[in-house]
Amino acid sequence: MNNSQILLDKKNAVAVITLNRPDKLNAFTGEMAIQLQEKLDECASNSQIRCIYLTGAGKAFSAGQDLSEVTGPDMRGFKNILEEYYNPIIKRIRKIEKPIVAAVNGVAAGAGANIALCCDVVVASSSASFIQAFSKIGLIPDSGGTYFLPRLIGWQKASALMMLGDKLSAKEAVDCGMIFKVFEDEEFASASMGLAERLSQMPTKGLALTKQALNSSFTNSLDEQLEAENVGQQKAGATDDYQEGVNAFIEKRQAKFSGK
């Protein structure tokens, strides 16, 4: 039996990272947060991996911080919890030079929701839900929630969801632009993995440069962003995959991208 709180499997060029405390709805312990950072690092440095698929074991994606851990005598303090556990996860997800699919298989609450929402492509099963649960216990949204959510769905909706802590269904989440797609529960695993497999066969460096440009798009001026695109396009244009893409188009055949 595997007792690891984070599982890492490889399916061809897709790394499957599974949050694995199903009896506690995959709530994060400190140890689990550190393990997730380690697995993300492993995926980042393995050139065979061209897409990461992040999901939860059992019926939940993640219920956020394990609340029984933060009240004990060994409590780390909020500064330490965020600096050591959550912020490094969010920064890694945004920096890793490959696409990350959040496959939200069930409830995603608190930090669990915000870890999902900072991924590159977020999809959910029809029975999944999203809760900015922080206000219900007197905390403020963390793990990048106050950064990403207003950018995804607009300031007013984000503000109301964060203050009220209302649960949003997967359908409501897709309707307001919080996530990309919803799949029926029965097809969720294969459809979401299908997206990850597709991404893993695309021009990986071009996707990484797209991600980098998107990272700066809400904070740059237009001039700065045009320059970021200029720099990124020069790098993308120097890749083998660009050559292959153009050759395949001209030769009227399917491109075979190598990720280089």
Ligand code: T3D
């Ligand atoms: O120090 C800091 O806290 C800073 C960092 C903050 C980051 C955060 O993420 S703060 C937000 C923490 N999360 C929450 O407040 C969510 C708490 N959970 C819930 O509100 C509900 O469990 C859900 C809405 C997510 C799901 O509800 P439901 O009815 O489907 O499941 P349940 O019965 O509440 O939970 C099932 C089990 O999981 C249960 O354990 P038991 O009684 O069967 O042994 C429950 O206690 C456990 N569980 C669920 N969430 C957590 C948890 N255990 C520890 N921590 C949790 N967050």
